Amino acid sequence: MEVVICPDAAEVARLAAAKVARVARDRGPDPVIGVATGSSPVALYEQLSAMVRAGRLDLSTAHAFALDEYVGLPVGHPESYAEVIGRTVTEPLGLDPARVHVPDGAASDLEAAAAAYEQAILDAGGVDIQILGIGANGHIGFNEPTSSLASRTRIKTLTARTRFDNARFFASAGEVPTHCLTQGLGTIMAAREVLLVAQGQAKADAVAAVVEGPVTAMVPGSVLQLHQHATVIIDPDAAGALTLADYYRETYERKPAWQRYSKGI
Numbered sequence: 001m002e003v004v005i006c007p008d009a010a011e012v013a014r015l016a017a018a019k020v021a022r023v024a025r026d027r028g029p030d031p032v033i034g035v036a037t038g039s040s041p042v043a044l045y046e047q048l049s050a051m052v053r054a055g056r057l058d059l060s061t062a063h064a065f066a067l068d069e070y071v072g073l074p075v076g077h078p079e080s081y082a083e084v085i086g087r088t089v090t091e092p093l094g095l096d097p098a099r100v101h102v103p104d105g106a107a108s109d110l111e112a113a114a115a116a117y118e119q120a121i122l123d124a125g126g127v128d129i130q131i132l133g134i135g136a137n138g139h140i141g142f143n144e145p146t147s148s149l150a151s152r153t154r155i156k157t158l159t160a161r162t163r164f165d166n167a168r169f170f171a172s173a174g175e176v177p178t179h180c181l182t183q184g185l186g187t188i189m190a191a192r193e194v195l196l197v198a199q200g201q202a203k204a205d206a207v208a209a210v211v212e213g214p215v216t217a218m219v220p221g222s223v224l225q226l227h228q229h230a231t232v233i234i235d236p237d238a239a240g241a242l243t244l245a246d247y248y249r250e251t252y253e254r255k256p257a258w259q260r261y262s263k264g265i
């Protein structure tokens with residue numbers, strides 16, 4: 001696992017976008033990008049959008065797969081992840097809506113929808129790079145603590161902590177759905193590269209547990225320790241509980257120029 005501690009959140013977005021852009025260009029013409037919702041990747045998407053607008057990146061033939069979707073929100077609800085991805089990813093990054101996929105949380109048969117989602121990822125050739133945020137409880141996607149480390153896309157019950165954290169997007173906490181469809185940890189681990197971004201002190205304990213703690217279903221993101229190409233890009237606040245922070249900084253500083261993500265900008 002590579003850990004990059006940036007001087008600030010703006011640099012997290014810049015470096016992470018450079019990494020995604022490099023993978024997208026290398027895997028062209030139709031790279032498959034796994035996208036997360038939530039606050040963490042918003043600035044990263046803005047950076048990618050700026051590259052697209054400047055003509056330095058073309059994602060018009062890329063495929064995108066969202067991590068998860070609430071169950072029980074009406075189609076078109078502004079906080080459904082289908083809508084959020086449309087606003088923050090599809091439109092600003094110039095993606096073809098027909099190539100952007102979000103699990104169908106409104107399906108009458110949720111198990112069939114989950115199986116169809118797994119198949120759609122396979123049909124696209126698998127995810128080249130999966131963008132991830134981290135929940136304060138260590139979840140990735142909506143794989144809450146005790147999720148099987150081998151899980152695939154399925155229905156999950158959200159924890160009270162996650163509903164509390166996501167209440168900021170809804171008029172009241174009671175409106176946050178209790179269930180979701182989420183890619184499993186096994187699904188996420190099948191991506192050829194994974195890129196986790198985190199900012200702020202509220203994520204420090206989760207980041208430390210993911211990077212330096214034991215691999216355990218109690219911290220679902222810790223499964224990324226078993227991934228061959230996992231990168232964690234964070235700001236100093238999110239790095240605040242890491243015991244080897246100096247080592248990660250030194251490692252990045254000593255990286256040869258050709259390996260630096262800024263090359264992709």
Ligand code: F6R
Nearest residue numbers: 036037038039040133134135141
């Ligand atoms: C979003 C997702 C979640 C979030 C996590 C962090 O699709 O799957 O795992 O990445 O809850 O959310 P933010 O970034 O809002 O702190």
